[in-house]
Amino acid sequence: MNDNKDNKHTSNNDKIVNFQNPEANLGQILPKIHKIFITGLKPSIQKYYDKLDDTLFDMAEKAETNDMQTQYFEAMRTVRKKKELMVRKFSDNIQYAFKQFKKGEFDYIKDNSKDTDTLNTDGLSLVEEKELDKKLAVTNLIEKSNTYFHNQLYALEKRFTLLAGGSDLKLSQIPISPHVIVHAFSAPLDLLPIETNTLLIIIKLYERSLIENLGKPYEDINQYLIKQGIYPDIKFTLPGQQSNAPYYRQPEITGAQQPISHDSGQQTSQNPQPQGYRQQAPIDDQTYQTILSALNERHQDQITPVAVYDANVVNSALSLLQSQELQQMNAGGSALSPKQIKEVLIKRIQELDVDDGQQRNVNKTDEDTIDLISMLFEFLVEDRNLPAPIQVLLSRLQIPYLHIALKDRRLFSNKNNNARKLLDVLAKASIGWTEESDRNNVFINKVESIVQHVLEHQQDDIDFPALIESFQAFDAKNKKKTQVIEKRTFEKALGEERIFSAKAKTAEILETKMKKYQLPKQVTDLLLTPWANVLTLIHLRHHEEPDVIEPYVKFVDKLIFVSVKDKKKQATKAQVSHVCDFLSNGLRLVAFDERNVKQKTADLYRLLLQINGLEQVSDQDHEFVLPQEAFRIKEDQDEQPEIVHFIANKKINDQDRQVEHIEDDYYQKAQDLSVGDWIEFVDADQDGNIRAKLSWISPISHKRLFVNARGIKVTDKSVDEIADDFRTGNAVKLDQVPLFDRAMTAIADKVEKKTSDTPSEEHNESAQ
Structure with a gap:
């Protein structure tokens, strides 16, 4: 079965990659990528240093002590003096990374302390004092950037791997990765004889500049490589493509997501219920039964018994993957995509299995569970209702949730399953999250801490009800502050x-x-x-x-x-x-x-x-x-x-935008909006979308007031204006149905359709 799959994967690559001779074309493609990249980033570096000058001046003006004021003014003068040098060093470091990549050498970070023509003795004495704090600040910035641009980096990692001749690249080995950019920016900072706290401020200020300006070059480079035929059909969609879509799309189910079947949903005696699973009375999810009914045909033609891997081997492989996922998260690395996890899991199982010459497969019921979890998390990473950084965080839960589902398949059927409820609670609370509304990263850090807790513990030891209770208390406290601001806003x-x-x-x-x-x-x-x-x-x-x-x-x-x-x-x-x-x-x-x-x-x-x-x-x-x-x-x-x-x-300039009054389904949808509903508005001016909650309906004008997650006004619109936004695709109502329910419904629709369209093909493929 696995051999067939490997052959199929190879043939697919031949079809989607029209890049016949990487060595012959690298000399043309790399300079073009470098030009796109440096054209996108160099002006932002120049602007950053200009803005840094103003910021340091403001901080000096507000300094509480004379020493601090002197420190900021000295830093400001130093930055002014060496600004052009810093910008040039940044460009040189990026160019050096591209040269190293072309040679197949992936160590891109030059040691700028050797630049004796610009380095003074004060600088040498400061390097050792600042090094640890600087490294921590740089690592934090890289991690945040990796998380924020997760999907673009996933595509770039695949495409640069091909450019490198198939070498298995790490994220840090991509010459345009945040790892390279942040080091290209931070390395020349050693040339500045400034205090550690000022250095950390300079690095922190660069975070916003990087997040604001990196998305466009990444998108342009991905589009250029697509036009060159380099992996033009990567399914892990880019956030820009996803967020700018005029309407909500259900995830497609292709290839490795073939329809699946399950047993009756009862846990086996080999897999006792985990201690942390204090379940309430079960509420059966009928959609799960629909999935089972539609997909049981998958194994109907499989009558030849095949040896299966021992359950302990599967558990050990999952534990190993979970540990690696935690390490990747702590190091700021990319998460595996939902489809990759099955491939990596099978590979780990094969490595751990005793080689006695007998061919084994994964238990069919377990394979179905693996596929269903894969489809669930693929829905999650394509779900428009979730902000991209939250998608990245929650996608890291796929391995522990697979571990849970293999032990207790009632995860799919029981709506009161606490692991299921945790995912629903996190997703619902995140619907209106934006980086702007969470300036101190309080919310996203809380979500990250929960994800990390789940990854750090074995499933039997996780107290899901306590995690839910803790998060809901945190969310309620946040909302209480927001409600005060929201009340002031509508007043x-x-x-x-x-x-x-x-x-x-x-x-x-x-x-x-x-x-x-x-x-x-x-x-x-x-x-x-x-x-x-x-x-x-x-x-x-x-x-x-x-x-x-x-x-x-x-x-x-x-x-x-x-x-x-x-x-x-x-x-x-x-x-x-x-x-x-x-x-x-x-x-x-x-x-x-x-x-x-x-x-x-x-x-x-x-x-x-x-x-x-x-x-x-x-x-x-x-x-x-x-x-x-x-x-x-x-x-x-x-x-x-x-x-x-x-x-x-x-x-x-009448307050009411002059839009035609049309009493159609869009008007009724706008009329039916209730206080608390979330809308995503397309913001063409800022090249992005805005999430806003309906907070209040005016008793005077009957306009609808929309606020962000902090309770601050975003806009107010009449029903006709909202209907027109729906009609033209400039607004989409975000779905607040629990994530798990929406995912199961989408999977059921796809699986039923696939089963009814090509039953014979399904049977044949399952029998292989």
Whole structure:
């Protein structure tokens, strides 16, 4: 069986790799890769040093002691002096790595301490003092970068292995790996005579620059190698391809993921239930039964008995793999892909098995379990609902979960299985995680600690309920802080909406009532500035009390009536006095001082008496303003009433994006969104996606407020806007159904379809 598989693997490679002569083409391909890489990274290094200068200056300004301030200023001057040298050394180190790779020598790190032309005696004395702290900081940065770019590096590792003539490369031996980049950056730092704590700050600051700028060169290089025919069909998809997909795709099941079958789901007597498995009452997963029914045909034609590997050999091989996975995780190495694990496991089993000349295979039931776990974790690493760094971490659980499933196959059938619940709880809590929302890495470090705990212990010794309880307590504490910020966010949004609504009502009142009348400039200015503020304030304070608001609205009509000249019936002195008295009271509401109130009231009183023929007209002509002029923005006048700018801006940039109202399935989907639902919005400007939770629905505008995992506002949208985003693929609702349930459903659909489409082919392949 294994020989056939090896032959099949070889033929597949022949089909997907059109790279016939690596040696002949290496001279063309490597320089192109180097050009793409250095073009992508060198400008970011230059910008980094420019930004570092500003950062050190800011830190010096805020330093608590004179010594610290002096230290930062000295570091700033040193960096300025040697910036061009550092950038050149970085480029030289990268070029050196490519030269070594071409020669087949994979030791890329040059010793810059030998550069006697630039190194001074102070630098030599500092190297020994800083070396340990520097190594720790560098290792941490490499590990984070390996985790963040896990999928791209997986593809690059495969492709550079082919470029190296098939040599089995480690991740650190790829000339564009984080290991090489970080050392290319950090090695020249030995040339800087600076204190250790400043050196560590410089390395830490480089972390953000690297994460922000490394993805594009990696993607470009992978795309270039694909065009060259070098592994164009690697299934471990790149995060950029996954996250930018306009809709959710279920994982495909191909090759090594052939449909499988299982026993009745009861554990064998050889594999007692682990102590840490305190199970609740079982809730059968009917999907698992569907998978069994669809896949039992796999072994129907296999009637010849074959010797199988001893269970102890399988357990030993798994324990060995788990130990290696833990070492890889601690060293910042890449995890094996879901498909690779079966191949490596079979190889380890063969190595551990006693060679007595008898051909053995893995027990068919165990092989089915291995394949099902492989499909489960392949679904996990392709699941759009999980952020890529979380996928990388959780994918490391495949080996221990395979160990669990081989001992207790109720992992698949019992929804209350605690190992299953742990994976579901971690996945659900991670749905809105982003690096930006977890700036101190508190959340991802907690997930990593749980993964590490599982890898460090034998399955019998893991207390899954305690792990679940601990994580849920941690998550609840985090959410409590977030809820406080979230509450402030929607309270602020509500306040802003109330202000906007009050201004909109004020604008509508003034526009409607003033549009027919030519009014004195003094009256126009009063209505559009102080009285607009009065109306806005009254609407804010008494938005649910129309009886209180009404007199202030009617005042506008009364003031307009007494201000219009040449009317049929002139106003009386009593009417003028009433208007002026009401104006005085209103102005006091918006904090006009008494002197200004009296001045404006007296000026208005004289004006109105003259307009209505109640007092002799003065020699000075009164300026009148046409209604269309009152609300027109004048370029030569900066100090125009705020309400005029509000009206103009509202017409140009309405809060509601002008989208067509279409009552289709997308509209219904947007309408049905509930508080707590997570959405992924495509952010074209930042070349990435944004995860946001529906936090609040406005009782005023009915807009939906979306916040990030920290409770901070991301955007607010109307139902029509959200529906349009769904319709155009600019938004996707993230599925909060438990991960295990979604995976089992997807696997069942694929397996049933494959079984119904090609039953004879399945049987033949299983019989081989």
